[in-house]
Amino acid sequence: MRFRRLIMVSALTAGLVACATSPLGRNQFLLMPAGEMDQMGATAYAQMKEEKPQSKNSREVNYVLCVSNAITNTVGGNQQWEVTVFQEDSANAFALPGGKIGVHTGLLGVAKNQSQLAAVIGHEIGHVQAQHSNERMSLQYATQSGMQLLGALAGQDSAAKQGVMAALGVGAEYGLALPFSRKHEAEADIIGLQLMAQAGFDPRESVNLWQNMAAANGGNEPPEFMSTHPSNSTRIEGLRARIPEVMPLYQQAQAAGRKPQCG
Numbered sequence: 001m002r003f004r005r006l007i008m009v010s011a012l013t014a015g016l017v018a019c020a021t022s023p024l025g026r027n028q029f030l031l032m033p034a035g036e037m038d039q040m041g042a043t044a045y046a047q048m049k050e051e052k053p054q055s056k057n058s059r060e061v062n063y064v065l066c067v068s069n070a071i072t073n074t075v076g077g078n079q080q081w082e083v084t085v086f087q088e089d090s091a092n093a094f095a096l097p098g099g100k101i102g103v104h105t106g107l108l109g110v111a112k113n114q115s116q117l118a119a120v121i122g123h124e125i126g127h128v129q130a131q132h133s134n135e136r137m138s139l140q141y142a143t144q145s146g147m148q149l150l151g152a153l154a155g156q157d158s159a160a161k162q163g164v165m166a167a168l169g170v171g172a173e174y175g176l177a178l179p180f181s182r183k184h185e186a187e188a189d190i191i192g193l194q195l196m197a198q199a200g201f202d203p204r205e206s207v208n209l210w211q212n213m214a215a216a217n218g219g220n221e222p223p224e225f226m227s228t229h230p231s232n233s234t235r236i237e238g239l240r241a242r243i244p245e246v247m248p249l250y251q252q253a254q255a256a257g258r259k260p261q262c263g
Helices: 002-018 034-051 058-075 105-109 114-129 132-141 146-154 159-168 182-198 205-216 232-255
Strands: 019-021 027-029 082-086 093-096 100-104
Touching: 034 082, 034 093, 034 100, 034 132, 058 082, 058 100, 058 105, 058 114, 058 182, 093 114, 100 105, 100 114, 105 114, 114 132, 114 182, 114 205, 132 182, 182 205, 182 232, 205 232
Parallel strands: 082 100
Antiparallel strands: 019 027, 093 100
């Protein structure tokens, strides 16, 4: 009887925690406390900084910091953001709970200007703002204890650790790819557009960015139905359709003097 009562209390508690809404109004299932997510994000980020080379090119680093800071300054709140430029050839970036941003040097060859780089960084911050990692981690929480998830990052390389890294969005760095779902990607695209426009970056450049991505891939992306990511063409059309909604934000930012000059 006591055991059943404990289960009922746990279920009710989980249900209360799980009731959440994304920044775009979508119902979410979230079980992980924000503090634990921030702790896991910070731990994963610290490990990556220890294990992976960082750019020593001050011009590259300052450029990425300039774009990142312009965006994070519009997010508000008390969150302090840390930005690291990793010496990696892949055109990639990520953001983790706890205010951690990573940008690969390979992205700078594809994002041709500050607004295109802002489109990527805004998108990644969008994943954090919408707590997409928490949603994915909550699914793992249903089959593992919270202590197992937290302990996985502190231990040696293992399937458990890879699973946590993948849920946070950096699994590909550790040999386990777990792309965000299509709904997460589309949601992060929209939030990213809003963030970059509010920071004074031209949201129209997001379309050019993904055209560059398509060209860099040489058109060798899998059919959309085989991937959880939208195809480049679908993503481009989705962004293009949303640009009229965010142009007023961009114009307001420009009028308010938010005109980033990141070179």
